[in-house]
Amino acid sequence: MRAVEILAVLVVLVLCAVAIRRFRRSPDLGTEAERATFDTLHTASLAAPPLRDGLTPEGAQRAIRHLRTLLGTPAVALADGSRLLAWDGEGGHHQHQALRHAAGAIASGRTSVLDAAQIDGDEACGVLDCPLRSAVVAPLTSGDTVVGALIAYGGQASAALVRATGEVAMWVSTQIELAELDRSRTRAIEAEVRALRAQISPHFVYNSLAAIASFVRTDPERARELLLEFADFTRYAFRRGGEFTTLADELRNIERYLVLEQARFGDRLRVRLRVAPEVLPVAVPYLSVQPLVENAVRHGLQAKEGGGLITLGAADSGAEALIWVEDDGVGADPALIEKILAGQARGTESESVGLGNVDARLRQVFGDRFGLVVETAEGAGTKVSFRVPKYAPGVHAGPPAP
Amino acid sequence: MSAWIAVLVVCAATLGVGALGLRLSRTTSDFYVASRMVSPRWNASAIGGEYISGASFLGVAGLIFATGSDMLWYSIGYTAGYVVLLALVAAPLRRSGAYTLPDFAEIRLRSAAVRRTTAVLVVGIGWLYLLPQFVGAGLALRTATGAPGWVGTAIAVLVVVANVTAGGMRSVTFVQAFQYWLKLTAIALPIVLLLIVWHHDGAPSPAAVAGEAWVSPLSGDGDDHPLYRTYSLLLALLFGTMGLPHVLVRLYTNPDGQAARRTVLTVIALLGTFYLFPPLYAALGRVYAGDLLNSADSNDAMMLLLPGRMLGEPWGDLAAALLTAGAFAAFLSTSSGLTVSVAGVLSQDLLRGRWRASVSGFRVGAGLAVLVPATLSLLGVRTGLADTVTLAFALAASTFCPLLVLGIWWRGLTRTGALAGLITGGLLASVAVALTVSGAVEGGWPAALLGQPAAWTMPVAFAVMVGVSLATPRFRTPGVGTIMVRLHAPESLDLNRGDS
Numbered sequence: 001m002r003a004v005e006i007l008a009v010l011v012v013l014v015l016c017a018v019a020i021r022r023f024r025r026s027p028d029l030g031t032e033a034e035r036a037t038f039d040t041l042h043t044a045s046l047a048a049p050p051l052r053d054g055l056t057p058e059g060a061q062r063a064i065r066h067l068r069t070l071l072g073t074p075a076v077a078l079a080d081g082s083r084l085l086a087w088d089g090e091g092g093h094h095q096h097q098a099l100r101h102a103a104g105a106i107a108s109g110r111t112s113v114l115d116a117a118q119i120d121g122d123e124a125c126g127v128l129d130c131p132l133r134s135a136v137v138a139p140l141t142s143g144d145t146v147v148g149a150l151i152a153y154g155g156q157a158s159a160a161l162v163r164a165t166g167e168v169a170m171w172v173s174t175q176i177e178l179a180e181l182d183r184s185r186t187r188a189i190e191a192e193v194r195a196l197r198a199q200i201s202p203h204f205v206y207n208s209l210a211a212i213a214s215f216v217r218t219d220p221e222r223a224r225e226l227l228l229e230f231a232d233f234t235r236y237a238f239r240r241g242g243e244f245t246t247l248a249d250e251l252r253n254i255e256r257y258l259v260l261e262q263a264r265f266g267d268r269l270r271v272r273l274r275v276a277p278e279v280l281p282v283a284v285p286y287l288s289v290q291p292l293v294e295n296a297v298r299h300g301l302q303a304k305e306g307g308g309l310i311t312l313g314a315a316d317s318g319a320e321a322l323i324w325v326e327d328d329g330v331g332a333d334p335a336l337i338e339k340i341l342a343g344q345a346r347g348t349e350s351e352s353v354g355l356g357n358v359d360a361r362l363r364q365v366f367g368d369r370f371g372l373v374v375e376t377a378e379g380a381g382t383k384v385s386f387r388v389p390k391y392a393p394g395v396h397a398g399p400p401a402p
Numbered sequence: 403m404s405a406w407i408a409v410l411v412v413c414a415a416t417l418g419v420g421a422l423g424l425r426l427s428r429t430t431s432d433f434y435v436a437s438r439m440v441s442p443r444w445n446a447s448a449i450g451g452e453y454i455s456g457a458s459f460l461g462v463a464g465l466i467f468a469t470g471s472d473m474l475w476y477s478i479g480y481t482a483g484y485v486v487l488l489a490l491v492a493a494p495l496r497r498s499g500a501y502t503l504p505d506f507a508e509i510r511l512r513s514a515a516v517r518r519t520t521a522v523l524v525v526g527i528g529w530l531y532l533l534p535q536f537v538g539a540g541l542a543l544r545t546a547t548g549a550p551g552w553v554g555t556a557i558a559v560l561v562v563v564a565n566v567t568a569g570g571m572r573s574v575t576f577v578q579a580f581q582y583w584l585k586l587t588a589i590a591l592p593i594v595l596l597l598i599v600w601h602h603d604g605a606p607s608p609a610a611v612a613g614e615a616w617v618s619p620l621s622g623d624g625d626d627h628p629l630y631r632t633y634s635l636l637l638a639l640l641f642g643t644m645g646l647p648h649v650l651v652r653l654y655t656n657p658d659g660q661a662a663r664r665t666v667l668t669v670i671a672l673l674g675t676f677y678l679f680p681p682l683y684a685a686l687g688r689v690y691a692g693d694l695l696n697s698a699d700s701n702d703a704m705m706l707l708l709p710g711r712m713l714g715e716p717w718g719d720l721a722a723a724l725l726t727a728g729a730f731a732a733f734l735s736t737s738s739g740l741t742v743s744v745a746g747v748l749s750q751d752l753l754r755g756r757w758r759a760s761v762s763g764f765r766v767g768a769g770l771a772v773l774v775p776a777t778l779s780l781l782g783v784r785t786g787l788a789d790t791v792t793l794a795f796a797l798a799a800s801t802f803c804p805l806l807v808l809g810i811w812w813r814g815l816t817r818t819g820a821l822a823g824l825i826t827g828g829l830l831a832s833v834a835v836a837l838t839v840s841g842a843v844e845g846g847w848p849a850a851l852l853g854q855p856a857a858w859t860m861p862v863a864f865a866v867m868v869g870v871s872l873a874t875p876r877f878r879t880p881g882v883g884t885i886m887v888r889l890h891a892p893e894s895l896d897l898n899r900g901d902s
Contacts, residue, residue: 248437248657255433273436278575278655280439283499318764319501319746390501390654393508396888396899397499 043069044171051172054179055140055148060085063172070168073154073161074131078140078172080148081106091132091153097121102149105137109146111166112137113157131155136162138169142176196361200237200287201354204257204294211263226263229256237287243365245286246397247279247314247321254290254312261297268307269297275314279321283397284388285361291354292325292372292384300329300382317387324385331380341372355384366392404719405546408727409554413561416734419577439657444579446668449652451581453669454676455531456538456733459585461787462677464701466684467694470616472632473684476788477677479636481670483643483795488666491644493659494810494889501654502743503647503802504751510809512879513817519824521751523801524647525771526828528744530794530835531646532737532775534787538702539733540779541787545703546726552780558730559776562737566745566768575655581735582672588728589679592709592721596686599712608688616688627850630857638796638856644806645798647747648739658893683708702787705729737772744771792854793835800827800859804867810889815867816877823867830859 030038047066050059060078064086068076075089079102087095100121105112114135119125125132134157140148150169154161208230215223233256236249251273262269293312301308311326341359359372366389376382440448458480465473500506507513507520536555543554600606608616615621620628643649656662687694687704690711694700700707706729709721748767804823808815834855843849851858879885884900891897 246657248439251433251437255437258433271431273431273433275436277438277440280437281654281657318742319750391499391505395499 040070048175051175052179052182054183055080055085055176057083057085064088067150067168067172071152071161071164073152075153077102077151077153078148079106079151081146085148089153091127091130093127094119094125094130094132094153097123098151101135101137101151105139105149106146109139109141111139111162111169113162115157119153136165138165140169140176141173142180147176192364196357196364199291199357200234201291201294203298204260207264208260211260215263222263226260229259232256233260239286243285244283244395244397247282247284247289247323249397250284250286250289251275251280251312253287254293257290257293265297265301265307269301270307270309272309272311273313274311276316278316279314279323279390281397282321282388282390283392283395284323285358285365286398288358288361288386289323289325291358295354295384296325296327296329296382299332300327319391320387320389322385322387324383326381326383328381331376331378331382333378334374334376337374337376341374358386362386362388365395404723405543405726408723409543409546409557409730412727412730412734413557416561416731416738417565439661440575440655442656442661442664442668444575445652445655445661445665446672447579447582448575448655449578449649449665449669450672450676451578451583451585452648452652452735452739453646453673454582454585454732455535455736455791456542456729457534457787457791458677458680459589459729459732460538460542460702460705461534461789461791463680463683463687463705464703465788466681467687467691467704468701470612470621471619472621472628474681475632475635476639476792477681479639480643481673481677483640484666484670484673486640487644487649488663488670491806491810492653492662492666495650495806496653496656496662497659497891497893498889501651502747502750503645503650503805504747506809507805507820510879510885511815511817511820513821516817516820516824518751519821519828520802520805521747523797523824523828524747525744525752526832527645527794527798527802528647528740528747528771529775529778530797531791532740532744532772533778534790535733535737535740536776536779537790538787539730541702542706542726542729542733545706546722555776555779558733558737559772561734562741563768563772565734565738566741567765578735578739581731582676584731585728586676588724588731589676589683592725593679593682593686595717595721596709596712597682600686600689606689608685611692612688626846630850631854634796634850634854634857635792637860638792638799638854640799641803641860642795642797642799642856645802646794647743648736651743651746660892680705686712741768741771789853790839793831793838796854796856796859797828797831797835799856800831800863803860804864808864808867808871812868812871813882813886814871814875814878816871816874817879818874818877819867819869819871822870823863826866827859827863830862831855834859 043066047063047070050062053059055078064076064078065088067078068088073089075087075091075094077087077095077098078085079099082099084095084098087098097119101114101119104114114137116125116133119132119135132153133155134153136152136154136157138150138152139146140150150165150172152161152165152168208226212223212226212230215226233253236253236256258269258271289312293310296310300310308328311324313322313324313326315322337355340356343356343360355372355374363371370387370389373385374382375385458476462473462476462480465476495506498506498509500509503524504517504520507516536558539558540551540554543549543557544551620632653662653665656665683705687708691704691708694704694707706722706725709725710718712718713721745764745767748770749763753763753767801824804827805820808823809820834852837843837852838849843852881900884898887897888899891899
């Protein structure tokens with residue numbers, strides 16, 4: 001009984017859906033002229049998507065049918081400076097000459113009209129009733145450069161056809177410019193990614209070398225070890241290929257970093273780790289945790305008497321991992337941190353490079369939900385934390401560090 | 403009384419460890435120790451701890467006790483599924499970087515529709531697997547203490563929800579690893595006492611008490627078409643293990659594909675050891691507790707009642723308390739693991755708006771994950787524990803097995819093919835499950851085909867997936883070659899895996 005009821009409900013639902021579609025399909029279609037406008041706009045909208053990749057042979061092939069519908073001529077061709085991109089319509093025996101037809105308009109950048117003799121050129125047209133007795137050639141432009149030409153072949157070139165061809169060419173040019181815009185936007189994003197590559201702070205390089213130098217006379221063996229650590233650290237920081245590493249690798253590099261810092265601070269710098277081993281294989285952008293530790297060392301301890309404690313933690317949280325760095329130092333003004341994360345503070349300190357850069361990279365890779373969270377107040381220490389999804393499309397840890 | 407104490411201790415320990423879970427992570431100042439990944443051995447124990455559910459703790463012994471030697475396949479199948487997992491899935495799945503099955507579907511097929519379908523199936527399998535856990539918790543407590551059945555279910559539900567929403571013990575590998583050894587101890591210690599008593603009684607043979615039919619295979623004691631049922635069961639168990647959400651997320655904890663393989667290999671040894679014991683209980687039950695036969699509830703409870711009949715005070719009571727504790731630990735750990743997996747998938751893929759992929763969304767997901775099976779079990783859906791678990795396996799074998807096996811080993815799989823196969827296999831198996839659980843079909847071939855559906859639903863799902871994929875070659879994933887390199891090439895090789 002119940003199955004029958006459910007079936008009945010389903011049938012009614014389907015009928016409703018069909019009825020609604022029917023009603024929406026048959027609105028008042030308007031006058032003849034309005035319908036013509038709709039048709040033209042519709043054809044134009046069909047031609048637009050293939051052209052959004054720019055003037056490519058594939059896009060041109062797919063768009064040209066619609067362009068011929070717009071112009072209503074026997075044949076239409078699209079060419080760029082070096083080749084015929086697409087041809088649609090009758091008179092295929094003129095196809096190989098299309099590039100020559102386009103050359104004039106491409107060179108001059110102005111619409112030109114060719115007569116039958118100019119279409120035939122050196123070789124006479126063998127077809128008696130060839131429909132292509134004239135051609136209107138309109139240049140396609142992107143910005144200030146001419147990138148190709150639209151050729152409309154017809155029986156007799158009329159002023160209307162010249163105007164229509166010019167307008168369609170203008171419309172195609174707009175689409176090509178939009179494609180160009182798309183490409184430059186992609187390039188801008190890529191450049192931003194490159195600019196956001198992990199950075200190590202110049203202060204750290206300088207301070208480390210100074211600390212190593214101080215050991216060269218008194219404890220050459222230690223100085224040598226520190227130099228090797230420094231070499232390993234820079235190799236990790238400057239490595240190319242792969243944006244991501246495992247949390248385990250990042251931790252190992254933080255160890256190198258802390259060894260170098262401890263050469264400067266000695267016992268004043270204490271570190272505690274609280275790491276859930278489950279999250280060690282998680283992929284993180286490399287040098288995403290180290291700047292936070294560096295920030296904790298610099299702003300948490302340096303300004304404070306008697307040194308301090310840095311806690312570095314990682315915990316499992318369902319499909320995400322939670323990573324945090326905490327110090328018991330002097331803290332900071334929350335308003336300042338807010339500005340740094342918003343990218344507004346061109347801080348005098350390198351702090352802005354570290355936090356802002358990590359925050360931007362995390363958001364870019366994982367989305368805006370995954371930025372840094374900073375909890376701090378003057379004199380109350382600082383805790384910086386962030387979440388990383390265990391799986392994100394396209395995010396894979398590179399090969400382990402040597 | 404001692405059973406109450408055992409249950410309370412297990413619950414308190416579970417909650418306590420869950421609350422303090424973080425402290426069990428490595429707190430140290432030694433980077434070398436802190437950045438060492440979980441070793442395959444620990445990981446394998448953790449998988450074992452989460453995998454051995456209450457259903458297999460009590461249910462397998464109950465089934466063998468009631469039906470006879472055919473049911474030994476349960477013991478074998480629950481373990482042997484990991485052989486298939488090891489050979490076909492473990493390392494490629496780890497290398498893919500997927501954390502859950504929907505992740506894998508997205509990596510391999512780049513399709514949101516397949517991802518969502520997979521998510522729905524994960525939730526379905528999770529619910530089906532959780533149902534017998536909650537039923538079993540009620541049963542165990544009723545048997546041990548005489549409390550009404552809903553009390554045990556309610557306790558289990560509350561502990562699991564509290565535990566999972568408060569942060570979850572399941573994240574802590576070492577706790578789950580400990581659970582395995584707890585369960586092994588709980589099942590192994592009492593049997594030593596029981597075997598001593600049995601030996602003292604002159605070692606009576608179960609065959610002599612139970613009769614030939616119980617001992618000889620395919621005797622069809624109680625069920626029609628034993629041969630079909632056996633093969634179908636084996637297919638479900640062998641190919642369903644790879645689709646269990648709470649097992650797969652543990653592969654992610656391994657550093658690389660090789661470690662994943664080593665982990666699964668160790669799991670086989672650990673589970674093999676554990677599943678030696680339920681048949682022993684079943685055989686002894688046949689000798690000493692033959693009067694408990696012929697009701698699904700008392701079959702599953704046999705193991706808890708056996709020590710009381712064989713041993714005097716106080717040993718019988720203590721052994722029963724230990725078994726109850728083990729069973730309850732099994733219910734809790736498996737349910738927690740499943741709930742976390744299902745909640746993750748719910749909040750990640752199926753919830754909308756502000757619940758999507760947020761902490762509060764995860765809590766809502768955990769509530770939903772528990773609510774449905776808990777309601778069903780309180781409403782009185784009663785089937786044998788191991789039977790219901792097998793249906794979850796059958797559903798997994800008819801959906802995720804084709805997706806994983808074809809996705810990993812055949813570049814021709816297309817997203818339409820995968821979708822068609824998942825939906826076909828999922829619908830067929832779910833209908834079979836629904837009809838079986840509701841008890842609509844009785845006896846004969848229909849009951850056999852619906853009660854053990856894997857033997858026909860799985861081949862159909864495979865055939866649909868392959869057929870539709872061959873018919874729609876233009877929906878192949880672009881760059882499938884690179885994806886295959888990622889899945890199959892060892893991590894140490896410097897190859898193009900599609901990273902920029």
